[in-house]
Amino acid sequence: MKNPALSCDGKALYVSSDRPGGFGNYDIYKSEIKDDGSLGEAINLGQKINTEEQEVFPHMCCDNTLYFSSNGHLGLGGLDVFYSKNVDGKWSNVRNVGLPVNSNSDDFAFKMGDDCTNGFVSSNRAGGVGSDDVYAVKKIKPLCDILLESIVVDTKTDLPIDAALTSVKDNTGIINNSKETSVEGLVDYMFECEDEIQLLVSKEGYESKMIDIKLLDIDPPLLKIKLDPIEELIVEEKIVLNPIYFEFDKANITNQAAFELDKLVSIMKKYPKMIIRAESHTDSRGPASYNKLLSERRAKSTAQYVISKGIDENRISGFGMGEEDAEIDCSSGCSKDEHAKNRRSEFIIVSR
Known part of the structure:
Protein backbone atom coordinates (compact mmCIF):
# COMPACT_ATOMS: atom_id res chain seq x y z
CA MET A 1 0.00 0.00 0.00
CA LYS A 139 -5.92 26.04 -13.28
CA ILE A 140 -6.75 28.95 -15.58
CA LYS A 141 -9.68 27.26 -17.31
CA PRO A 142 -12.19 25.08 -15.43
CA LEU A 143 -12.44 21.46 -16.47
CA CYS A 144 -15.51 21.53 -18.66
CA ASP A 145 -17.96 18.76 -17.82
CA ILE A 146 -21.52 18.47 -19.06
CA LEU A 147 -24.35 16.58 -17.37
CA LEU A 148 -26.72 15.02 -19.89
CA GLU A 149 -30.02 14.09 -18.25
CA SER A 150 -32.64 12.12 -20.15
CA ILE A 151 -36.10 10.71 -19.52
CA VAL A 152 -37.44 7.77 -21.53
CA VAL A 153 -41.21 7.61 -22.02
CA ASP A 154 -43.84 5.62 -23.92
CA THR A 155 -44.88 7.53 -27.06
CA LYS A 156 -48.56 6.70 -26.65
CA THR A 157 -49.05 7.13 -22.89
CA ASP A 158 -46.18 9.55 -22.14
CA LEU A 159 -45.50 7.45 -19.03
CA PRO A 160 -41.88 6.85 -17.97
CA ILE A 161 -40.22 3.57 -18.95
CA ASP A 162 -38.10 2.02 -16.21
CA ALA A 163 -35.18 -0.38 -16.74
CA ALA A 164 -34.71 0.76 -20.35
CA LEU A 165 -31.12 0.07 -21.38
CA THR A 166 -29.20 3.15 -22.51
CA SER A 167 -25.69 3.15 -23.89
CA VAL A 168 -23.40 5.93 -25.07
CA LYS A 169 -20.32 5.80 -27.25
CA ASP A 170 -18.18 8.02 -29.43
CA ASN A 171 -16.12 7.26 -32.52
CA THR A 172 -12.85 7.08 -30.56
CA GLY A 173 -13.78 4.30 -28.16
CA ILE A 174 -12.92 6.49 -25.14
CA ILE A 175 -16.59 6.92 -24.31
CA ASN A 176 -18.37 3.59 -23.95
CA ASN A 177 -20.83 3.23 -21.09
CA SER A 178 -24.25 1.75 -20.31
CA LYS A 179 -26.94 2.41 -17.70
CA GLU A 180 -30.58 1.49 -17.06
CA THR A 181 -33.25 4.10 -16.48
CA SER A 182 -34.65 4.53 -12.98
CA VAL A 183 -38.27 3.83 -12.00
CA GLU A 184 -38.97 7.43 -13.04
CA GLY A 185 -37.48 6.72 -16.48
CA LEU A 186 -34.47 8.94 -15.76
CA VAL A 187 -30.81 8.40 -16.63
CA ASP A 188 -27.82 10.73 -16.62
CA TYR A 189 -24.27 10.72 -17.99
CA MET A 190 -21.31 13.03 -17.46
CA PHE A 191 -19.35 14.12 -20.55
CA GLU A 192 -16.76 16.68 -21.50
CA CYS A 193 -17.75 19.85 -23.34
CA GLU A 194 -18.00 19.49 -27.11
CA ASP A 195 -18.11 15.69 -27.00
CA GLU A 196 -19.94 14.11 -29.91
CA ILE A 197 -21.75 10.98 -28.81
CA GLN A 198 -24.30 8.45 -29.96
CA LEU A 199 -27.04 7.51 -27.50
CA LEU A 200 -28.83 4.18 -27.97
CA VAL A 201 -32.02 3.39 -26.04
CA SER A 202 -33.71 -0.01 -26.03
CA LYS A 203 -36.39 -1.82 -24.07
CA GLU A 204 -38.12 -5.13 -24.72
CA GLY A 205 -41.45 -4.48 -26.38
CA TYR A 206 -40.34 -1.16 -27.87
CA GLU A 207 -38.62 0.02 -31.01
CA SER A 208 -34.99 0.94 -30.23
CA LYS A 209 -33.87 4.50 -30.86
CA MET A 210 -30.46 5.90 -31.77
CA ILE A 211 -29.69 9.61 -31.29
CA ASP A 212 -26.60 11.57 -32.36
CA ILE A 213 -25.74 14.35 -29.89
CA LYS A 214 -23.15 17.14 -30.00
CA LEU A 215 -22.63 18.76 -26.61
CA LEU A 216 -21.75 22.43 -26.10
CA ASP A 217 -20.30 24.16 -23.02
CA ILE A 218 -23.58 24.45 -21.08
CA ASP A 219 -25.75 21.72 -19.57
CA PRO A 220 -28.50 20.88 -22.08
CA PRO A 221 -32.18 20.75 -21.01
CA LEU A 222 -33.71 17.44 -20.02
CA LEU A 223 -33.75 15.23 -23.12
CA LYS A 224 -37.09 13.48 -23.61
CA ILE A 225 -36.79 10.22 -25.55
CA LYS A 226 -40.02 8.66 -26.81
CA LEU A 227 -40.07 4.94 -27.58
CA ASP A 228 -42.72 3.50 -29.89
CA PRO A 229 -44.30 0.16 -28.95
CA ILE A 230 -42.79 -2.52 -31.19
CA GLU A 231 -46.23 -3.31 -32.66
CA GLU A 232 -46.09 0.03 -34.53
CA LEU A 233 -43.66 -1.65 -36.96
CA ILE A 234 -46.31 -4.16 -38.03
CA VAL A 235 -48.13 -2.61 -40.99
CA GLU A 236 -50.70 -4.87 -42.62
CA GLU A 237 -48.74 -8.05 -43.40
CA LYS A 238 -45.23 -6.62 -43.27
CA ILE A 239 -42.64 -5.56 -40.71
CA VAL A 240 -41.62 -2.07 -41.79
CA LEU A 241 -38.06 -1.22 -40.78
CA ASN A 242 -35.82 1.64 -41.80
CA PRO A 243 -33.76 0.81 -44.92
CA ILE A 244 -31.22 -1.98 -44.46
CA TYR A 245 -28.03 -0.64 -45.96
CA PHE A 246 -25.19 -2.81 -47.26
CA GLU A 247 -21.73 -1.67 -48.29
CA PHE A 248 -21.22 -1.47 -52.05
CA ASP A 249 -21.04 -4.91 -53.66
CA LYS A 250 -21.02 -6.63 -50.22
CA ALA A 251 -23.45 -8.74 -48.24
CA ASN A 252 -22.10 -8.53 -44.69
CA ILE A 253 -24.36 -7.02 -42.01
CA THR A 254 -23.33 -3.47 -41.06
CA ASN A 255 -23.85 -1.94 -37.61
CA GLN A 256 -26.75 0.07 -39.00
CA ALA A 257 -28.34 -3.05 -40.48
CA ALA A 258 -27.89 -4.92 -37.19
CA PHE A 259 -29.62 -2.09 -35.30
CA GLU A 260 -32.67 -2.41 -37.57
CA LEU A 261 -32.70 -6.20 -37.66
CA ASP A 262 -32.67 -6.32 -33.87
CA LYS A 263 -36.14 -4.75 -34.04
CA LEU A 264 -37.30 -7.65 -36.21
CA VAL A 265 -35.81 -10.07 -33.68
CA SER A 266 -37.74 -8.37 -30.87
CA ILE A 267 -41.02 -8.72 -32.74
CA MET A 268 -40.40 -12.37 -33.56
CA LYS A 269 -39.58 -13.10 -29.94
CA LYS A 270 -42.80 -11.41 -28.84
CA TYR A 271 -44.80 -13.40 -31.41
CA PRO A 272 -43.22 -16.87 -31.25
CA LYS A 273 -45.42 -18.31 -34.02
CA MET A 274 -44.64 -15.58 -36.53
CA ILE A 275 -42.90 -16.70 -39.74
CA ILE A 276 -41.08 -14.16 -41.91
CA ARG A 277 -40.05 -14.11 -45.58
CA ALA A 278 -37.10 -11.71 -45.99
CA GLU A 279 -36.76 -10.35 -49.53
CA SER A 280 -33.70 -8.46 -50.75
CA HIS A 281 -34.11 -6.22 -53.80
CA THR A 282 -31.49 -4.43 -55.90
CA ASP A 283 -31.78 -1.54 -58.35
CA SER A 284 -31.56 -2.14 -62.11
CA ARG A 285 -27.98 -0.93 -62.56
CA GLY A 286 -25.55 -3.68 -63.44
CA PRO A 287 -26.18 -7.09 -65.06
CA ALA A 288 -29.46 -8.66 -63.96
CA SER A 289 -27.82 -12.04 -63.30
CA TYR A 290 -25.22 -10.48 -61.02
CA ASN A 291 -27.83 -8.44 -59.16
CA LYS A 292 -29.82 -11.61 -58.60
CA LEU A 293 -26.83 -13.36 -57.00
CA LEU A 294 -25.94 -10.31 -54.90
CA SER A 295 -29.49 -10.03 -53.56
CA GLU A 296 -29.50 -13.74 -52.70
CA ARG A 297 -26.27 -13.32 -50.69
CA ARG A 298 -27.73 -10.34 -48.85
CA ALA A 299 -31.01 -12.12 -48.13
CA LYS A 300 -29.15 -15.12 -46.69
CA SER A 301 -26.95 -12.84 -44.54
CA THR A 302 -30.07 -11.12 -43.25
CA ALA A 303 -31.75 -14.41 -42.32
CA GLN A 304 -28.57 -15.77 -40.74
CA TYR A 305 -28.22 -12.68 -38.55
CA VAL A 306 -31.77 -13.11 -37.23
CA ILE A 307 -31.15 -16.82 -36.61
CA SER A 308 -27.92 -15.97 -34.74
CA LYS A 309 -30.02 -13.94 -32.31
CA GLY A 310 -31.97 -16.99 -31.18
CA ILE A 311 -34.76 -17.23 -33.78
CA ASP A 312 -35.44 -20.76 -35.06
CA GLU A 313 -34.19 -21.21 -38.63
CA ASN A 314 -37.61 -22.52 -39.68
CA ARG A 315 -39.20 -19.17 -38.87
CA ILE A 316 -37.30 -16.99 -41.36
CA SER A 317 -36.18 -17.53 -44.94
CA GLY A 318 -34.26 -15.23 -47.25
CA PHE A 319 -35.02 -14.69 -50.94
CA GLY A 320 -32.95 -12.66 -53.37
CA MET A 321 -35.26 -10.87 -55.78
CA GLY A 322 -32.63 -9.03 -57.82
CA GLU A 323 -34.24 -6.40 -60.05
CA GLU A 324 -37.65 -8.13 -59.94
CA ASP A 325 -40.67 -6.38 -58.47
CA ALA A 326 -39.17 -2.89 -58.50
CA GLU A 327 -41.11 -0.19 -56.69
CA ILE A 328 -40.22 2.31 -59.43
CA ASP A 329 -39.96 1.51 -63.12
CA CYS A 330 -36.52 2.67 -64.23
CA SER A 331 -36.68 1.43 -67.83
CA SER A 332 -36.65 5.07 -68.98
CA GLY A 333 -34.12 6.17 -66.37
CA CYS A 334 -34.22 6.92 -62.66
CA SER A 335 -32.74 9.47 -60.28
CA LYS A 336 -30.33 8.48 -57.51
CA ASP A 337 -33.14 8.62 -54.95
CA GLU A 338 -35.41 6.48 -57.12
CA HIS A 339 -32.69 3.83 -57.50
CA ALA A 340 -32.29 3.89 -53.68
CA LYS A 341 -36.00 3.14 -53.22
CA ASN A 342 -35.63 0.04 -55.38
CA ARG A 343 -32.67 -1.15 -53.26
CA ARG A 344 -34.64 -2.40 -50.30
CA SER A 345 -35.31 -5.25 -47.92
CA GLU A 346 -38.86 -6.32 -47.18
CA PHE A 347 -40.05 -8.51 -44.33
CA ILE A 348 -43.31 -10.22 -45.19
CA ILE A 349 -45.37 -11.94 -42.49
CA VAL A 350 -46.16 -15.42 -43.84
CA SER A 351 -48.09 -16.44 -40.72
CA ARG A 352 -48.45 -15.47 -37.08
Missing part, protein backbone atom coordinates in the same frame (compact mmCIF):
# COMPACT_ATOMS: atom_id res chain seq x y z
CA LYS A 2 1.27 3.50 -0.83
CA ASN A 3 0.28 7.11 -1.67
CA PRO A 4 -2.40 7.59 1.03
CA ALA A 5 -4.62 10.66 0.53
CA LEU A 6 -7.55 11.98 2.57
CA SER A 7 -10.77 13.23 1.02
CA CYS A 8 -11.53 16.93 1.45
CA ASP A 9 -14.00 16.26 4.28
CA GLY A 10 -11.67 13.82 6.02
CA LYS A 11 -14.21 10.99 5.85
CA ALA A 12 -12.43 8.73 3.35
CA LEU A 13 -8.91 7.52 2.65
CA TYR A 14 -7.68 6.78 -0.88
CA VAL A 15 -4.61 4.56 -1.41
CA SER A 16 -2.76 2.66 -4.14
CA SER A 17 -2.27 -1.04 -3.53
CA ASP A 18 -1.03 -4.12 -5.33
CA ARG A 19 -3.07 -6.45 -3.12
CA PRO A 20 -4.48 -9.63 -4.69
CA GLY A 21 -7.85 -9.28 -6.43
CA GLY A 22 -7.12 -6.03 -8.23
CA PHE A 23 -7.24 -5.33 -11.95
CA GLY A 24 -3.55 -4.60 -12.50
CA ASN A 25 -0.20 -3.79 -10.95
CA TYR A 26 -1.34 -1.04 -8.59
CA ASP A 27 -5.03 -0.13 -8.17
CA ILE A 28 -6.70 2.72 -6.29
CA TYR A 29 -8.88 1.82 -3.31
CA LYS A 30 -11.15 3.82 -1.01
CA SER A 31 -11.85 3.21 2.70
CA GLU A 32 -14.41 5.05 4.78
CA ILE A 33 -13.04 6.54 8.01
CA LYS A 34 -15.32 5.67 10.92
CA ASP A 35 -16.17 7.98 13.82
CA ASP A 36 -13.66 6.20 16.06
CA GLY A 37 -10.90 6.73 13.49
CA SER A 38 -10.77 3.14 12.28
CA LEU A 39 -10.92 2.28 8.59
CA GLY A 40 -13.69 0.44 6.81
CA GLU A 41 -13.20 -2.12 4.08
CA ALA A 42 -10.93 -1.05 1.20
CA ILE A 43 -13.12 -0.86 -1.92
CA ASN A 44 -11.54 -1.04 -5.37
CA LEU A 45 -12.67 1.94 -7.48
CA GLY A 46 -13.35 -0.39 -10.40
CA GLN A 47 -12.28 -0.86 -14.00
CA LYS A 48 -13.30 2.62 -15.14
CA ILE A 49 -10.46 3.99 -12.96
CA ASN A 50 -8.08 1.03 -12.71
CA THR A 51 -6.33 -0.72 -15.60
CA GLU A 52 -3.92 -3.62 -16.02
CA GLU A 53 -1.03 -1.22 -15.35
CA GLN A 54 -0.42 1.27 -12.52
CA GLU A 55 -2.88 3.74 -11.02
CA VAL A 56 -1.07 5.67 -8.27
CA PHE A 57 -1.01 8.97 -6.31
CA PRO A 58 -4.76 9.47 -5.82
CA HIS A 59 -5.92 12.96 -4.81
CA MET A 60 -9.57 13.82 -4.17
CA CYS A 61 -10.17 17.53 -4.70
CA CYS A 62 -12.90 19.43 -2.84
CA ASP A 63 -15.01 19.72 -6.03
CA ASN A 64 -15.43 15.91 -6.00
CA THR A 65 -12.82 15.38 -8.74
CA LEU A 66 -10.39 12.48 -8.35
CA TYR A 67 -6.92 13.09 -9.78
CA PHE A 68 -4.43 10.25 -10.15
CA SER A 69 -1.46 9.15 -12.23
CA SER A 70 -1.55 6.17 -14.58
CA ASN A 71 0.47 4.47 -17.28
CA GLY A 72 -2.50 2.32 -18.29
CA HIS A 73 -4.83 4.97 -19.70
CA LEU A 74 -3.96 6.64 -22.99
CA GLY A 75 -1.36 9.31 -22.21
CA LEU A 76 1.45 11.50 -23.49
CA GLY A 77 4.38 9.80 -21.78
CA GLY A 78 5.06 7.37 -18.94
CA LEU A 79 2.84 8.27 -15.99
CA ASP A 80 0.27 10.94 -16.84
CA VAL A 81 -2.19 12.77 -14.58
CA PHE A 82 -5.84 11.89 -15.19
CA TYR A 83 -9.11 12.90 -13.57
CA SER A 84 -12.65 11.58 -13.09
CA LYS A 85 -15.70 12.97 -11.31
CA ASN A 86 -17.95 11.01 -8.99
CA VAL A 87 -21.61 11.47 -9.94
CA ASP A 88 -24.26 9.70 -7.86
CA GLY A 89 -21.70 7.17 -6.67
CA LYS A 90 -20.39 6.40 -10.17
CA TRP A 91 -17.21 7.57 -11.87
CA SER A 92 -17.36 9.58 -15.07
CA ASN A 93 -15.14 8.73 -18.04
CA VAL A 94 -11.46 9.12 -17.23
CA ARG A 95 -9.83 12.16 -18.89
CA ASN A 96 -6.21 13.13 -19.42
CA VAL A 97 -5.44 16.51 -17.79
CA GLY A 98 -3.29 17.26 -20.84
CA LEU A 99 -0.51 19.76 -21.48
CA PRO A 100 1.28 21.46 -19.77
CA VAL A 101 0.66 19.37 -16.63
CA ASN A 102 1.58 16.19 -18.51
CA SER A 103 4.71 15.69 -20.58
CA ASN A 104 6.44 12.90 -22.48
CA SER A 105 7.99 11.77 -19.18
CA ASP A 106 6.53 10.72 -15.81
CA ASP A 107 4.10 13.17 -14.17
CA PHE A 108 2.78 12.23 -10.76
CA ALA A 109 1.90 13.28 -7.20
CA PHE A 110 -0.56 15.89 -8.53
CA LYS A 111 -2.23 17.81 -5.71
CA MET A 112 -4.51 20.88 -5.65
CA GLY A 113 -5.29 23.21 -2.77
CA ASP A 114 -8.71 23.56 -1.13
CA ASP A 115 -9.75 25.97 -3.88
CA CYS A 116 -8.94 23.33 -6.54
CA THR A 117 -7.19 26.08 -8.54
CA ASN A 118 -3.54 26.12 -7.41
CA GLY A 119 -1.41 23.05 -6.85
CA PHE A 120 1.72 21.06 -7.59
CA VAL A 121 2.89 18.15 -9.72
CA SER A 122 6.12 16.15 -9.66
CA SER A 123 7.83 15.25 -12.93
CA ASN A 124 11.10 13.92 -14.34
CA ARG A 125 10.62 15.91 -17.57
CA ALA A 126 13.60 17.45 -19.33
CA GLY A 127 14.79 20.84 -18.11
CA GLY A 128 14.48 20.18 -14.38
CA VAL A 129 17.11 20.60 -11.68
CA GLY A 130 17.24 16.97 -10.62
CA SER A 131 15.71 13.59 -11.30
CA ASP A 132 12.17 14.33 -10.03
CA ASP A 133 11.26 18.01 -9.65
CA VAL A 134 8.19 19.72 -8.19
CA TYR A 135 6.31 22.15 -10.43
CA ALA A 136 3.60 24.64 -9.51
CA VAL A 137 0.36 24.51 -11.51
CA LYS A 138 -2.56 26.88 -11.76
